[in-house]
Amino acid sequence: MTLQETLKGISPLDKKYFELAKRRLDNLTKPPGSLGRLEEIAQRLAAIKENAMPELGRKVIFTLAGDHGVCEEGVSAYPKEVTAQMVFNFLRGGAAINVLGRHAGADVVVVDAGVDYDFGDVPGLVNGKVVPGTMNMCKGPAMTREEAVASVELGIRLVHDHAKKGYGLIGTGDMGIGNTTPSSAIAAVITGTPVATVTGRGTGITDSALDEKIKTIEKAIDVNRPDPDDALDVLSKVGGAEIGGIAGVCLGAAAMRVPVVVDGFISTAGALIAYTLEPKSAEYMFSAHRSQEPGQRAMLEHMGLAPILDLDMRLGEGTGSAIAMLVIEAALKIYREMATFGEAGVTG
Amino acid sequence: MTLQETLKGISPLDKKYFELAKRRLDNLTKPPGSLGRLEEIAQRLAAIKENAMPELGRKVIFTLAGDHGVCEEGVSAYPKEVTAQMVFNFLRGGAAINVLGRHAGADVVVVDAGVDYDFGDVPGLVNGKVVPGTMNMCKGPAMTREEAVASVELGIRLVHDHAKKGYGLIGTGDMGIGNTTPSSAIAAVITGTPVATVTGRGTGITDSALDEKIKTIEKAIDVNRPDPDDALDVLSKVGGAEIGGIAGVCLGAAAMRVPVVVDGFISTAGALIAYTLEPKSAEYMFSAHRSQEPGQRAMLEHMGLAPILDLDMRLGEGTGSAIAMLVIEAALKIYREMATFGEAGVTG
Numbered sequence: 240m241t242l243q244e245t246l247k248g249i250s251p252l253d254k255k256y257f258e259l260a261k262r263r264l265d266n267l268t269k270p271p272g273s274l275g276r277l278e279e280i281a282q283r284l285a286a287i288k289e290n291a292m293p294e295l296g297r298k299v300i301f302t303l304a305g306d307h308g309v310c311e312e313g314v315s316a317y318p319k320e321v322t323a324q325m326v327f328n329f330l331r332g333g334a335a336i337n338v339l340g341r342h343a344g345a346d347v348v349v350v351d352a353g354v355d356y357d358f359g360d361v362p363g364l365v366n367g368k369v370v371p372g373t374m375n376m377c378k379g380p381a382m383t384r385e386e387a388v389a390s391v392e393l394g395i396r397l398v399h400d401h402a403k404k405g406y407g408l409i410g411t412g413d414m415g416i417g418n419t420t421p422s423s424a425i426a427a428v429i430t431g432t433p434v435a436t437v438t439g440r441g442t443g444i445t446d447s448a449l450d451e452k453i454k455t456i457e458k459a460i461d462v463n464r465p466d467p468d469d470a471l472d473v474l475s476k477v478g479g480a481e482i483g484g485i486a487g488v489c490l491g492a493a494a495m496r497v498p499v500v501v502d503g504f505i506s507t508a509g510a511l512i513a514y515t516l517e518p519k520s521a522e523y524m525f526s527a528h529r530s531q532e533p534g535q536r537a538m539l540e541h542m543g544l545a546p547i548l549d550l551d552m553r554l555g556e557g558t559g560s561a562i563a564m565l566v567i568e569a570a571l572k573i574y575r576e577m578a579t580f581g582e583a584g585v586t587g
Numbered sequence: 588m589t590l591q592e593t594l595k596g597i598s599p600l601d602k603k604y605f606e607l608a609k610r611r612l613d614n615l616t617k618p619p620g621s622l623g624r625l626e627e628i629a630q631r632l633a634a635i636k637e638n639a640m641p642e643l644g645r646k647v648i649f650t651l652a653g654d655h656g657v658c659e660e661g662v663s664a665y666p667k668e669v670t671a672q673m674v675f676n677f678l679r680g681g682a683a684i685n686v687l688g689r690h691a692g693a694d695v696v697v698v699d700a701g702v703d704y705d706f707g708d709v710p711g712l713v714n715g716k717v718v719p720g721t722m723n724m725c726k727g728p729a730m731t732r733e734e735a736v737a738s739v740e741l742g743i744r745l746v747h748d749h750a751k752k753g754y755g756l757i758g759t760g761d762m763g764i765g766n767t768t769p770s771s772a773i774a775a776v777i778t779g780t781p782v783a784t785v786t787g788r789g790t791g792i793t794d795s796a797l798d799e800k801i802k803t804i805e806k807a808i809d810v811n812r813p814d815p816d817d818a819l820d821v822l823s824k825v826g827g828a829e830i831g832g833i834a835g836v837c838l839g840a841a842a843m844r845v846p847v848v849v850d851g852f853i854s855t856a857g858a859l860i861a862y863t864l865e866p867k868s869a870e871y872m873f874s875a876h877r878s879q880e881p882g883q884r885a886m887l888e889h890m891g892l893a894p895i896l897d898l899d900m901r902l903g904e905g906t907g908s909a910i911a912m913l914v915i916e917a918a919l920k921i922y923r924e925m926a927t928f929g930e931a932g933v934t935g
Contacts, residue, residue, distance in 0.1 A: 267683075268673065268676050268681060268682055268683075269682075269683050269902050270664065270665075270790035270791050270901075270902070271791065272791070273790070273791075273900065273901050273902040274683065274898075274900055274902055274906070275879065275898050275899025275900045275901070276898040276899050276900070277898060277900070316618065317618075317934065318934055320934060321933060321934050324931070324932060324933040324934060325616065325933060327931070327932070328616050328926060328931040328932075328933055331926070331931070333616060333925060333926025333930065333931050334616055334617075334925065334926070334931075335615075335616075335617050335622065335921055335925055337924075338917075338920050338921050338924045338925055339917055339920070339921070341920075341924075342913075342916065342917050342920050442618040442621070443618050443619065443620070443621075531623065547898070548896065548914075549897060550622075550623050550624040550625060550895070550914070551623025551624050552621065552622055552623045552624070552625070553618075553621050553623070554617050554618070554621040554622055558622070561917075562913070562914060562917055565690075565910070565913045566896075566898070566910060568690065569686075569687055569690050569909075569910055572686050572687070572689075572690050573683060573686050573687070576686045576689075577681060577682065577683055577686055578676060578679070578681025578682070582681065583672070583675070583676040583679070583681050583682075584672060584675070584676075585669060585672040585673060585676055586665065586666055586668060586669050586672060
């Protein structure tokens with residue numbers, strides 16, 4: 240399915256299901272509203288699934304990897320080759336997302352969206368390579384517009400392939416040395432927030448490296464002049480392939496009526512691209528957690544999303560999505576499994 | 588084991604284990620510190636267990652129930668008989684704590700600490716009844732000092748019985764119509780915060796009922812004059828049996844070196860009693876979540892604890908403990924199962 244078809248397939252949620260779900264929640268053996276966010280989540284799941292008694296099925300986290308030409312400006316604490324090394328770590332099951340995916344009962348699907356390494360045919364890796372790493376956005380566009388579209392359509396395809404197999408709750412994740420830099424650029428351009436406000440330390444750079452990172456992002460925006468109203472222009476000029484893939488996952492999920500858990504900073508930048516292409520897509524998104532990267536806040540506010548968790552995390556990979564999935568499942572179980580006042584013989 | 592023996596058995600955590608654990612965490616394939624709270628939790632688990640590679644074993648949540656004489660002042664939105672009705676709901680598996688306990692893989696142990704109902708011999712219910720409901724604290728002490736001690740020793744006994752059976756992670760929970768009222772009283776007396784600041788709507792009372800609730804608590808404190816430095820005086824005069832039981836669970840866990848997850852507002856009041864008896868006990872506590880009850884904040888600050896979750900919940904029962912246990916387990920699995928840079932061949 241193409242991007243254009245996908246965008247046309249995204250409908251707003253029907254308020255009727257929120258009301259139906261609220262009626263059930265208020266009849267369960269607890270004071271009305273006393274489970275807070277869990278009750279909100281359950282209502283939205285009913286509306287997404289258009290079902291007063293929704294089920295989710297299997298869970299999957301897509302961890303999309305990509306490299307960034309802007310690394311040659313020295314924006315990261317780690318060398319670029321770590322992206323490919325971490326992909327191998329994911330495939331061997333030793334990374335944080337593997338541990339937390341197992342803990343949450345979610346399959347982890349590792350996708351090469353744009354890594355600067357030739358993996359050949361590695362078992363377990365989805366080859367979705369759109370670019371062999373992006374170009375240095377300080378010198379021109381990171382990708383062409385066609386590559387940007389291809390990265391989004393990669394994400395859409397991932398959702399279609401997995402929804403068919405019975406996956407009903409999707410999480411996003413990322414891996415890409417240097418990718419907080421394009422994410423901050425996207426945040427600044429689309430939300431209209433100063434670069435310095437939305438730029439943080441990523442994997443852990445020093446004060447002076449942070450100053451350089453801010454200047455690098457300002458330069459990339461100045462060189463490319465991305466149009467804030469044209470998400471594909473922003474994605475191609477100052478984005479990245481894994482960010483585009485995440486945008487596609489968000490759009491595909493919305494079109495297929497599958498709830499999507501948006502991980503931290505990089506995933507939120509992908510979600511913001513999706514939102515700018517089709518604002519209704521945000522109704523299908525759950526923000527997993529408050530990232531330690533400062534730029535996430537402006538993006539979440541722009542989309543009207545509030546994170547489920549705040550655990551001071553800043554790793555990416557989908558690690559926040561995995562834990563948030565456990566909260567979303569808790570909400571669904573509360574909704575489905577609790578006794579009503581009548582069933583329990585409790586005075587309401 | 589008596590309360591006095593238990594208090595003597597509580598040692599401070601050894602900083603050595605925090606350092607050992609941090610060394611391992613910094614060698615795992617992620618930027619140092621990038622898993623935030625999960626890394627803090629893992630370090631503390633190592634120190635609690637005095638083991639550089641800790642294990643937790645089975646999980647249990649104690650849901651302690653008690654009634655409150657102060658209900659005759661009209662402090663709750665629900666009638667007093669709901670406490671016993673909810674105990675039956677717990678035993679049948681239909682309450683929120685049953686659903687979330689199953690979700691978290693934690694056993695739920697329901698304890699009658701002081702319900703105003705004669706359950707007789709009901710399968711699955713632990714009979715720890717200290718009082719048949721407390722007395723109305725507006726007219727005199729809620730309990731005698733001996734009853735207060737007995738309620739704390741009930742909690743200590745619960746921990747001993749379960750630690751022997753292989754339970755290594757304990758959560759607290761409560762059920763008791765009216766029990767936000769004594770919890771606010773405890774918060775006000777021990778932290779020295781005005782009653783109005785630490786009093787909220789509980790199960791959901793109106794503005795005018797909230798005003799009355801504040802006056803009721805002020806009157807109870809005025810009538811009883813509890814000594815803020817004498818936790819047993821506070822517990823007996825303006826507390827409750829389930830709150831004392833929770834204090835005992837916290838103390839017993841600290842003495843047995845078992846991490847204890849403290850649920851919301853009522854559990855935090857119990858934890859505050861434990862802390863006032865022995866401040867070192869807080870080193871073994873994890874605050875599960877930020878309650879919507881305003882009085883929890885002053886108590887957590889008093890003890891130097893920060894909640895793991897903030898899901899706008901205010902139900903009690905141990906519901907926050909159940910979800911927080913999933914985060915604590917995530918932290919432990921990260922610590923135990925992730926690959927190191929060396930193992931994974933990733934550039935550190």
